[in-house]
Amino acid sequence: xxxxxxxxxxHVIRAxxxxxxxxxxxIDTVLKASSGRKALDQMELYVPEILLTDxxxxxxxxxxxxxxxxxxxxxxxxxxxxxxxxxxxxxxAMLNGGMDYLLKPLAPAALxxxxxxxRDAWEKEDAERSTKRRNKQTMQRISHLxxxxxxxxxxxxxxxxxxxxxxxxxxxxxxAAGSCQLxxxxxxxxxxxxxxxxxxxxxxxxxxxxxLRRYESGYLIHYSAKPGQSILFIYRxxxxxxxxxxxxxTQINAHTHLILHLGISELLPFPLCFRQxxxxxxxxxxxxxxxxxxxxxxxxxxxxxxxAPQEPxxxxxxxxxxxxxxxxxxxxxxxxxxxxxxxENLSLGRLDTILTDLHGQFAVWHGSLQQRYDGYKLMxxxxxxxxxCADARGMLSPARFCDALYKxxxxxxxxxxxxxxxxxxxxxxxxxxxxxAVPFSxxxxxxxxxxxxxxxxxxxxxxxxxxxxxxxxxxxxRHAKELLAxxxxxxxxxxxxxGYEDEKYFARQFKRxxxxxxxxxxxxxxxxxxxx
Numbered sequence: 153x154x155x156x157x158x159x160x161x162x163h164v165i166r167a168x169x170x171x172x173x174x175x176x177x178x179i180d181t182v183l184k185a186s187s188g189r190k191a192l193d194q195m196e197l198y199v200p201e202i203l204l205t206d207x208x209x210x211x212x213x214x215x216x217x218x219x220x221x222x223x224x225x226x227x228x229x230x231x232x233x234x235x236x237x238x239x240x241x242x243x244x245a246m247l248n249g250g251m252d253y254l255l256k257p258l259a260p261a262a263l264x265x266x267x268x269x270x271r272d273a274w275e276k277e278d279a280e281r282s283t284k285r286r287n288k289q290t291m292q293r294i295s296h297l298x299x300x301x302x303x304x305x306x307x308x309x310x311x312x313x314x315x316x317x318x319x320x321x322x323x324x325x326x327x328a329a330g331s332c333q334l335x336x337x338x339x340x341x342x343x344x345x346x347x348x349x350x351x352x353x354x355x356x357x358x359x360x361x362x363x364l365r366r367y368e369s370g371y372l373i374h375y376s377a378k379p380g381q382s383i384l385f386i387y388r389x390x391x392x393x394x395x396x397x398x399x400x401x402t403q404i405n406a407h408t409h410l411i412l413h414l415g416i417s418e419l420l421p422f423p424l425c426f427r428q429x430x431x432x433x434x435x436x437x438x439x440x441x442x443x444x445x446x447x448x449x450x451x452x453x454x455x456x457x458x459x460a461p462q463e464p465x466x467x468x469x470x471x472x473x474x475x476x477x478x479x480x481x482x483x484x485x486x487x488x489x490x491x492x493x494x495x496e497n498l499s500l501g502r503l504d505t506i507l508t509d510l511h512g513q514f515a516v517w518h519g520s521l522q523q524r525y526d527g528y529k530l531m532x533x534x535x536x537x538x539x540x541c542a543d544a545r546g547m548l549s550p551a552r553f554c555d556a557l558y559k560x561x562x563x564x565x566x567x568x569x570x571x572x573x574x575x576x577x578x579x580x581x582x583x584x585x586x587x588x589a590v591p592f593s594x595x596x597x598x599x600x601x602x603x604x605x606x607x608x609x610x611x612x613x614x615x616x617x618x619x620x621x622x623x624x625x626x627x628x629x630r631h632a633k634e635l636l637a638x639x640x641x642x643x644x645x646x647x648x649x650x651g652y653e654d655e656k657y658f659a660r661q662f663k664r665x666x667x668x669x670x671x672x673x674x675x676x677x678x679x680x681x682x683x684x
Contacts, residue, residue, distance in 0.1 A: 154200035188212025207234035222249035229270035332422035335384035343411030343546035401448035438501035442548035533560035
């Protein structure tokens with residue numbers, strides 16, 4: 153807390169400084185001024201919480217000073233000191249915000265009590281101001297949330313009149329909004345270099361919201377049917393807002409590893425064409441080429457067809473190779489698939505269709521195989537994401553797409569190749585898959601399935617052609633390879649996460665299976681990303 157002492161006599165200020173225990177009062181800054189003019193300069197610079205001023209001064213009287221301070225800095229608490237007990241002085245001081253009128257010579261107890269009173273009054277009012285600010289912010293957040301929720305209803309209702317009436321009650325200025333523009337950012341398709349951390353979308357959205365707030369031009373909303381999309385609804389000052397958005401997106405791209413862009417709709421009638429504006433913005437966002445750096449703002453135009461049919465992908469050959477069990481044929485089929493569908497002039501929209509179709513095919517294949525191998529729990533391939541297909545620049549890489557797709561299908565093919573005919577061994581295999589990260593004991597495993605250890609080991613090796621321990625090591629190494637892709641994760645921690653208590657034993661098992669140490673394997677991954 154700060155206090156400003158004002159008196160044209162330096163010895164008075166020195167005396168006040170010595171009479172008061174400032175630390176006990178919680179005052180850490182004591183400012184001084186020898187005249188009313190200089191006091192106003194100090195007020196402007198520091199805005200102290202308490203002002204203690206003399207009445208009689210040459211250039212500006214203390215009464216004139218407190219009038220100015222009271223009107224300009226109403227939160228500052230004012231104390232007057234004077235050698236005159238004139239009623240008019242006291243009356244004028246009280247009318248202009250004065251809390252106390254102290255007579256010279258100053259008594260230490262009275263001076264301390266006066267400052268104490270001013271401090272307590274300021275702290276009480278500050279607590280009330282803080283509560284009001286918090287309540288106001290809470291109401292604003294509630295109001296914004298209600299507005300954003302109502303705006304989302306425009307996506308679902310063919311006739312927006314009911315929603316619009318309710319929305320205008322919360323946001324009266326929308327009555328005059330005859331048009332709108334929508335902008336779309338899909339976080340699933342941020343141009344992001346391979347191996348880099350996921351973008352902080354909350355921070356990015358906060359930046360976009362701040363621009364809309366600053367220009368009082370719109371709201372950032374979400375569409376629950378399209379999770380991951382940030383949608384900007386702009387209903388006024390569109391040109392200024394879009395210019396600010398472009399500057400902000402350019403700055404974000406310049407200071408991060410990301411390349412972000414927004415799809416922008418035409419200026420369309422509001423609220424009747426809200427849904428159309430959204431479709432245009434989505435179309436503009438996905439119209440850009442996946443292998444080239446897009447502009448920060450991509451505006452929709454009639455050359456970007458809204459309802460262009462997307463041919464579904466034909467992945468039947470991939471499933472046939474999975475069933476065939478031949479790894480080389482699977483690799484060849486994936487390469488042919490990639491050459492057919494992943495081209496240099498591929499748009500983000502077409503890539504999105506390919507990835508979505510593949511994810512659907514994965515689910516169908518998994519369901520079909522699960523029925524065929526009833527009782528043997530198969531892992532479904534993880535969905536293929538845009539980030540899996542990006543190179544070191546954040547652009548689409550056919551080679552990385554091909555490699556990522558093969559790895560997912562290889563897991564499924566490997567599961568089928570090893571699927572045992574004996575139901576008991578299937579259960580043991582599933583147990584190993586589910587519990588690879590915990591310490592393993594053959595005796596405990598055999599007891600769990602009510603079998604003799606020696607018999608279980610012989611049966612397992614007969615069914616799968618590999619011992620239980622080696623099979624478990626293969627599972628652990630497979631998961632370790634996935635973790636090694638994160639170069640921020642220490643190899644010792646990876647060993648523990650996949651079930652090895654001894655890092656050296658983990659390294660030996662890894663090298664036996666991969667013909668490389670974990671560190672060498674990670675270095676190859678990083679080198680491969682750099683080349684792409």
